[in-house]
Amino acid sequence: MSRACSARARYRRGVVTVHSGDLEQRRGVEVWRERFEATPARSGELCSTISGVPVEPLSTPDTVVVDYERDLGYPGRFPFTRGVYPSMYRGRLWTMRQFAGFGTAAETNERFRYLLAHGQTGLSTAFDMPTLMGLDSDHPRSLGEVGREGVAVDSLDDMRRLFAGIPLGEVSTSMTINAPAAMLLAFYLCVGEEQGVPRERLRGTIQTDILKEYIAQKEYIFPPEPSMRLVTDMVEFCAAEMPLWHPISISGYHIREAGSTAAQELAFTLQDGFTYVEWALERGLDVDSFAPRLSFFFNAHIDFFEEIAKYRAARRIWATVLRDRYGAKDERSLLMRFHTQTAGVSLTWQQPLVNVARTAIEALAAVLGGTQSLHTNSYDEALALPTEDAVRLALRTQQVIAHETGVVDAIDPLGGSYHVEALTNELERQAYAYFDRIERLGGMVEAIKQNFPQREIAEASFRYQSEVEARQRLVVGVNAHTVDDEAPIPILKIDPALESEQIERVRALRARRDAAAAEAALAELRRAAAGTGNLMPPIVAAAKADVTMGEMCDALRETWGTWRETPVF
Template sequence: MFDPDELEEIRESKAQWEEDDVQPTVDRFGERKETFTTDTEGHEVDRLYTPADISDLDYEEDLGFPGQEPYTRGVYPTGYRGRLWTMRQYAGMGTATETNERFNYLLDQGQTGLSMAFDLPTQMGYDSDHAMAAGEVGKTGVAIDSLDDMETVFDGIPLDEVSTSMTINAPASVLLAMYIAVGDKQGVDREELRGTIQNDVLKEYIARNTFIYPPEPSMRLITDIFEFCAAETPKFNTISISGYHIREAGSTAAQEIAFTLGDGIEYVEAAIEAGLDVDEFAPQLSFFFASYNNIFEEVAKFRAARRLWAKIMDERFDAQNPKSKQLKFHTQTAGSTLTAQQIENNVVRVSYQALAAVLGGTQSLHTNGKDEAIGLPTEQSVRTALRTQQILAHESGAADTIDPLAGSYYVESLTDELEAEARELIEEVDERGGMRRSIEEQWVQRQIQDVAFERQREQEAGDRIIVGVNEYQVEEEGEQDIEEVDEAVEQAQQDNVATVREERDDEAVEAKLDALRGAAEGDENVMPYIIDAVKVYATTGEVCDVLRDVFGEYQPGSSM
């Protein structure tokens, strides 16, 4: 992009500037720190960036135009000028009725998409009356024991008019089946259903541990969903390959890119091995990233991830459909950066993180409530979090032009650095036999743990300032309203699932579960059988137990 002679002149002029202007100033006044680094990478940040720092940048090959390969500048030609990102606040409140109320409140306040949080028993495939569910019902999200609960959650919410994201992994096939069943009951054409299921089990083995089955049958369930949805629900994203939880576990930005795309590679390979054509399912893949405080690093991360995924789909899988190469992603602001001390500061943190996500071109966004470090967000904090997005969209100007930081010598240089480091990590994963093998050997987990340990050490030593925590503390803070789940929720949910079992046709349930068992023991796609089972009100736990019987349960430390 630049003339070699001009670049040399810039280098010489910069050296002269440093000698004549910078060094005397530093000698007299010093600088705040001896070295400056990016938030998580530890890459040294130069005092000044010039065209010489991106001398190898080729506009057409490395940047291009929005909507064109390599998608560095975004996947849509008009960016947010055509349509704003989906404002999708994460919500799940104890019972299905409470969740329905919160969803309707958020829609009334201008939210444009729903994001559904599930309680821990649901995430683990247990009904609310199971012994393993004791004390956890409704605590981290909504309890979904049967289609009856899902119907209640979406009562009065037409599924052909709203997009729904469901943060569910091991039992994703069951919750997706219930969502499809609700759509069928509403008379919505399956081709009109829009949304996303997380359905990313590999990151569960890395970072979250809400797995049920061993990896091989888990991958079979995922590819069954790919195949089924490509034919039945083409507008529904079949997986949200999650870097968010990898980053929240302590990874660097480059690790977040590398291990997320590495998981993506594993899923694509599994689907191809199962006989699917890459261009039939790849357009329905989506991704999920965190957004942290360092605005420039985060923007560079999103741009680098888009460019690298396009190259991976082209070079490794010979994808022909442009949509197969487009990395579309949801972003959530960083929960681990929220502090219980001076929680009003979290509003500021979330605002900067949201700005980074928008400048980086996210397709949808969740902004955390300020009080999520101490409990479920209150209605007021959820409204403030949503208003943060709306102000960003309509008052800041950030949505008015596409990829506004493109051409910044610093951002372009950082984008290149993150892409190169992520590619090196992916190559190391390849040498180790792929993501499944690297996870099995705990290599991925160790990489993340090492970074998390060092970050904690820096915080404790005061080398990493956390405002209100290790600097700028206050001695007394006011009482905070905390959203709490009523202990009566558990009994109410148990009573409800008991009523469902009493009123349903047990023979029909048994027949559908037996049919599912046969499909799981064979090689048929299990999704139609799961849908049939939930439609006769087989419970989440009953469906998962059938699959447990066939597939077994994964035990940490066992071979993957």
């Protein structure tokens, strides 16, 4: 038995049933094959998925092994290949959650209100680089970056402004933040309580996926082990205090944006998820007390059928491993619910309006793959943060798919397609092969320290770029169908004065707060970080004492140190 099959056997049980066609069908395939091979092939371009999986010109019952009950089943039933809910979009559409954030909290609050007024059904918050890195806006390293690629949030006061006039008891909010996720969750919790919404009624997701930061996005602060401790603290805290909140959005999106294949995105994302489960189990939590609130975040790339197959394989793997390896008994623990964002890396600054077509195709793949939530990129995002017109068109793209195409009327309409099932099986096989390799390295944390996933992604990225440069893969407007003179399009420009305003705001907060209370809260956070207790209560207390996010992160830096990875070339 191969290592890949061996890994699959450890994670999954079941006997393979081979369905063979009858003699007449075989003869028909042979006749077709002769005629196909006699036809000249299209020259130059590769006949494989964007990830390099060879594409059979014709899939048939002789080439695709499918056991319907074991591999597909029914929506809302194990193994959930066809969807996590019995009715899927016949009962409720996915959440349309456009990513938004720029400048200060006041400017982003206006964009939130604009999107809600135009039919968005959930909020998704983008933070600027200083916030992502745990730095306040007045830190020297923040210079020139405040509010540039997301909203600056330094304190509880900023969070109040960000959600002013938005009833947190009625909306679901997503926050894309990782290393300082605990601090931002504390701010949000406090704002909800100030609005009269108890923490147990707050709904939403915070990303918190620190493992993918080491693998792909590189917005980490602390070494892996204390970072994982903080993530586990959040899982434990939310299981007890915030039962409607998703404490981790296990993210493959950034892994794919870094250049991974679909199989690598699938495998590394799921392995990250298994690692979070294992840390929580070691903490003493019952798997069914937290697994139902774990969620996922995937990329919707341009290779249409491969993406659909990826989502179907992901659901099947997660349900099988949670049941068979980790002993989950609550069916909700087996449900892989995920958010999808169309691929930023597929957008081009050349002929940017063509990005409208790319985004529509990617969004359609996400819907046909059964996503629970979707963000559609704006056509101008290869140039700048999106304008209001561009983001409205991106939202309208989702609404057209939902209300005009008819794809929401049938559940998993491509299920049973020989091509889609073949791709689903192949991506699943490759994922299990990666699980086996990671297990032999000592698990995901050790694999990251040895640069295994980083190296695999770098090699995949290099292969793809080489294929584009050799014109084996054509990208419209980049290496094919180019134009010489392109008219510029309007782009969003951030007022530089907003940075100065934000710096003054955080300095004014420090000047007016109770300094003794703030210092006492920081001292308690340092003490707790040096111990073993859950860090969320002292972080919430520090937020209420107007300690800034950067000050809290500095306290943890002093206790835990920071992390520098070995470069991969």
